[in-house]
Amino acid sequence: MLNFDFSNPTRIVFGEGVIAKLGKLLPEAAQVLIVVGGSSAEKNGTLAEVRAALGTRRHATFSGIEPNPTLETAMRAVAQFQDGGFDFLLAVGGGSVIDAVKFIAAAVRLPGADPAAAWELVRKGGRGVAQAAPLGVVLTLPATGSEMNNGGVLTHAAEGAKLPFSSRLLFPQFALLDPTKTYTLPARQLANGVVDAFVHTMEQYLTYPVDARVQDRFAEGLLQTLIEIGPRVVASDTPDYADRANLVWSATLALNGLIGAGVPQDWSTHMIGHELTALYGIDHARTLAVVLPAMMDARREQKHAKLLQYAERVWGITEGSEEGRINAAITQTRNFFEGLGVPTRLSAYDLGADAADAVVTQLQKHGMVALSEHRDIDAAKAREILGLAI
Numbered sequence: 001m002l003n004f005d006f007s008n009p010t011r012i013v014f015g016e017g018v019i020a021k022l023g024k025l026l027p028e029a030a031q032v033l034i035v036v037g038g039s040s041a042e043k044n045g046t047l048a049e050v051r052a053a054l055g056t057r058r059h060a061t062f063s064g065i066e067p068n069p070t071l072e073t074a075m076r077a078v079a080q081f082q083d084g085g086f087d088f089l090l091a092v093g094g095g096s097v098i099d100a101v102k103f104i105a106a107a108v109r110l111p112g113a114d115p116a117a118a119w120e121l122v123r124k125g126g127r128g129v130a131q132a133a134p135l136g137v138v139l140t141l142p143a144t145g146s147e148m149n150n151g152g153v154l155t156h157a158a159e160g161a162k163l164p165f166s167s168r169l170l171f172p173q174f175a176l177l178d179p180t181k182t183y184t185l186p187a188r189q190l191a192n193g194v195v196d197a198f199v200h201t202m203e204q205y206l207t208y209p210v211d212a213r214v215q216d217r218f219a220e221g222l223l224q225t226l227i228e229i230g231p232r233v234v235a236s237d238t239p240d241y242a243d244r245a246n247l248v249w250s251a252t253l254a255l256n257g258l259i260g261a262g263v264p265q266d267w268s269t270h271m272i273g274h275e276l277t278a279l280y281g282i283d284h285a286r287t288l289a290v291v292l293p294a295m296m297d298a299r300r301e302q303k304h305a306k307l308l309q310y311a312e313r314v315w316g317i318t319e320g321s322e323e324g325r326i327n328a329a330i331t332q333t334r335n336f337f338e339g340l341g342v343p344t345r346l347s348a349y350d351l352g353a354d355a356a357d358a359v360v361t362q363l364q365k366h367g368m369v370a371l372s373e374h375r376d377i378d379a380a381k382a383r384e385i386l387g388l389a390i
């Protein structure tokens with residue numbers, strides 16, 4: 001096992017009806033800026049529940065954070081927070097809203113509301129974050145794990161850049177996870193959530209063995225749970241509480257730092273996927289479903305031992321040659337995503353060789369030329385992977 005330094009201060013309050021506990025988690029005198037996305041939280045009553053739970057605390061709402069949140073929109077919330085004298089940020093939504101709120105929390109501590117200075121925080125990966133406003137989360141979409149981690153991803157629309165940032169100061173103080181809040185999600189977002197959580201687990205599991213037995217078994221448990229409940233969650237017209245509860249907790253645990261402590265991590269599927277979203281607007285999880293099978297294929301040598309372990313322990317593949325078992329595991333992964341209605345080829349989005357070239361140019365522009373657990377994915381290797389994804 002590798003050395004590690006792990007702490008996660010986010011308090012999780014889980015279960016049906018937990019939004020009512022919001023008042024107990026916030027300081028009595030908190031002045032709260034609620035941040036939401038489009039109209040879903042208003043329409044399904046979550047926002048009304050949140051407002052009621054705030055009691056007499058002064059609050060206002062910023063609405064309009066878009067999927068794949070932009071600097072441009074988030075800066076308007078920065079101005080509202082600063083001008084309105086608020087001191088607590090409450091994200092009500094999925095990964096996009098939570099990520100935007102993390103950025104806003106850091107940006108409000110800079111003087112004025114200067115987009116260039118704030119973007120610098122992101123461009124430096126969050127290393128320049130010296131202070132942040134406190135934030136909490138009401139989760140409505142299980143997928144990213146952002147509710148219990150210290151990272152975010154922000155898009156600079158004018159520059160066509162989508163970049164990750166993180167800081168120890170950006171963990172939510174608390175996250176309220178009510179599985180019934182997922183009942184209004186369309187099948188497409190549920191499928192995205194299953195795929196995103198699955199790929200987060202793979203980024204931290206499918207590297208090379210370091211004899212980290214607990215992390216491996218934990219990751220395999222998450223993958224198997226998602227394989228078991230994913231198709232039911234997406235296909236079912238009537239939501240099942242137990243399945244939703246398991247989906248929510250799997251997605252949170254897939255990226256709260258626990259399974260990644262003490263093991264090598266990859267993240268190249270994500271970095272390539274972010275460029276696909278920035279260029280072509282494809283949903284985050286959908287980019288991952290395109291890149292991951294190609295990544296497994298192109299890096300079968302570096303990932304050989306873990307691919308065999310994945311084949312056996314996750315899919316029960318024990319027969320045949322080593323290459324045959326690896327091929328079967330890649331096929332099972334592809335079929336799992338496709339079975340959820342998530343395509344695994346660029347061609348499904350009418351994209352081909354030109355798009356592969358464009359993504360590589362963007363990766364070079366963003367300095368993403370030494371990706372993966374071995375830092376051996378340069379521009380040429382990324383192009384090869386994208387070629388396999390067409």
Ligand code: NZQ
Pocket residue numbers: 036037038039040041044065066067068069093094095096097099140141142143144145146149151152153181182183184185186189192193196255270284
């Ligand atoms: O905007 P509204 O109207 O609220 O609708 C949203 C949005 O259109 C809708 N939605 C959310 N909860 C709903 C609902 N619709 C009905 N009922 C509900 N209960 O779902 C749509 C997508 O929401 P979004 O927040 O964009 O989805 P997701 O949670 O998948 O977040 C994706 C973003 O997170 C980033 C991605 O790059 C992307 O920008 N990620 C963040 C990570 C992190 N912070 O750790 C890691 C991930 O790898 C990922 O990169």
Ligand code: ZN
Pocket residue numbers: 144196199200270284
């Ligand atoms: Zn992701």
